[in-house]
Structures are given as structure tokens and as C-alpha cells.
Amino acid sequence: MKKIGVITSGGDAPGMNAAVRAVTRAALGRGAEVVGFIHGYRGIIGEEILPLDSKAVGGIIQQGGTILRTARSDEFRTLDGRKQAIQVLQDNAVEGLVVIGGDGSLTGARKLVEEFDFPVVGVPGSIDNDISGTDFSIGFDTSVNTALEAIDKVRDTAYSHERVFVVEVMGRANGFIALDVALSSGAEAVLIPEVPFSLLDICDNLRRARTRGKKSSIIVLAEGAARASDVKEFIQKNTGFEARYLVLGHMQRGGSPTAFDRILALRLGAFAANRLISGFSGEMVGVDGTKLVTHPLSYVLSTERTIDPERLLLVDVMSQ
Ligand code: F6P
Secondary structure: OOEEEEEEOOOOOOOHHHHHHHHHHHHHHOOOEEEEEOOHHHHHHOOOEEEEOOHHHOOOOOOOOOOOOOOOOOHHHOHHHHHHHHHHHHHOOOOEEEEEEOHHHHHHHHHHHHHHOOOEEEEEEOOOOOOOOOOOOEOHHHHHHHHHHHHHHHHHHHHHHOOEEEEEEOOOOOOHHHHHHHHHHOOOEEEOOOOOOOHHHHHHHHHHHHHOOOOOEEEEEEOOOOOHHHHHHHHHHHHOOOEEEEEOHHHHHOOOOOHHHHHHHHHHHHHHHHHHHOOOOOEEEEEEOOEEEEEEHHHHHHOOOOOOHHHHHHHHHHOO
């Protein structure tokens, strides 16, 4: 392949820049030219091209967000939009594409492969870590650490005022962030969309903890499980303990990527570029333990990633 393209698409994630840098430099090392498209799929359709040489991706490894920016494209969801995107790719002699993003972005990638036989390799980039076929997606580790730092601070004030704090973290449809944040912050409970929970049981646990001498409690809530304000109200009414809530929101998507995310992005980005240039397509790169792996996009998009019950149980055991 003489020329490849790269996009970041869907919700941004810390480490996407490190991945763009890795894709670019690995491809340049193989003698291929690289262009980025600004605004993901929308930017392909709109021909928003940014030529990427080694210098263009210098000094971005530590930057959160994405220099290629990102967008959700309604046009690309239509066949006409995708036809237009293919036309732009062909007009610009782009022979293959690396797509860095989550489920929605990888669905778009699969369409380009299946409808037009256009070569695409996906890289998992999402703070949610809900993508099958990889142990970790780029940005998850940073977002967990960002939430953790916030909770460590909240704990101080929760203790001083002997309050219960409900802290809402991101995760519309899943609780991967919430679970790891709960484990690492030593939270008293975690509420996630995948597993039914009883707020009355949680209130009982909070009361028992107080009788054991616990001065304050933290409850981590995934945004898709319930409304933080409702949970706070319920707890306050049923236990009589003073409660507060905090929604961390989009701050979890920003910030400088951790070393873990940078190295993950670097390995996955370089691997994706190499696979694409070597003629592979319709797959996503990922990690299995310490090993780099690939899986067909069809597998990735039809397999649900599930919560590890052992981790969930540990939250309870550790809160006793
Ligand atoms: O998929 C990443 C994510 O940050 C989710 O955790 C969250 O629910 C969603 O994106 C928020 O999307 P938006 O940026 O469109 O508000």
C-alpha cells in the first residue's frame, strides 16, 4: 500500500493521539504515505484531509483528546454517505484506513469492508472498555485513574462530614469503568446497569458499616444504572445519613494519558498500520494479556463483553 488514512471517531479517549502517532510512524517506516481525516467519517465525506508526516505527529503522545478531532456522522450512516466517502478515499489514492474508536466507529469500518471491499483495520479506542476482542481499549486506564483521583479527594470531605457520597462515573450501557473505579477507590458499593441491585440492601449495608464505626461511605454509580440524585435522595431518606452526589461526566474523557494507555496505543496503532499494509482487513487489533491479537470485526461486533463476577464480588467482600 502506498497511502493509508487514519481517523479517530466516536467519543474521544486519552491515548488516541498516541495511537495516531503510532499508526503514522509505523506506516512511514513501511514506506507508505499517511493522511488523517479531521472529524472522523464526516471528514472523509467532506474531504477534510490533514497530511501526516513524522513531524506532524510529534509532541502529541502526552496530549489528551485527538488532534484529528472527532464527530458523529449521520451522513455516513446512509449508503449514499458511505459511497461518497469511498469516492473521496479513491480520489485521494488512499488505499486503506485505520479507524480508531469504539463500537459505532467499528460498525462503520465493517460497512466499508463489507459493502465496498475497502481495506480497514480497527483500533479499540473508548474509555468504556466495552469492546470485545481486547482486554483493554485505549483511554480506559486514564479515565479510571481520573475518576479515582476525584474520589480520593471526595473521601476526605466525606469523612470529615460523616457523609455518604454517590459518585457517578461514565458508562451509559455498561459498568466497566464503575467497577474498576469502585475496586481501586475502596468504595462501599458499586451500581452498574448489567446487574440488578436493591437500594434497600445498600441502605442496610450502610447502616451496618456505621455500627462498625465507618464514618463515611462512597457509592460508585455507572451513569446507565440510575440517576445519581435519585440514589442520593433514597439513601438519605432511608438511612437518615447525610448524603451528597457528584457527577464526574466528561472530565473522565480528558487529560494526559497514563503510561499504560500510551504504550497500549503505541502497540495497537503500530500493529494496525502494519497489518493493514501487509494486506489484512476487516479486523480489529487488541491485546490478550500481554500479547497482541486480531479478531474479525464481525466477531468483535457480535460478541458482548461481560462483567467479571469475581471483581464484582470483591467490591462487596472488601467493603465489609
Ligand atoms: O462512549 C464513551 C462515553 O464517554 C460514554 O461513557 C458516555 O455515556 C458517552 O460517551 C457520552 O457521550 P457524549 O460525549 O456524546 O455525551
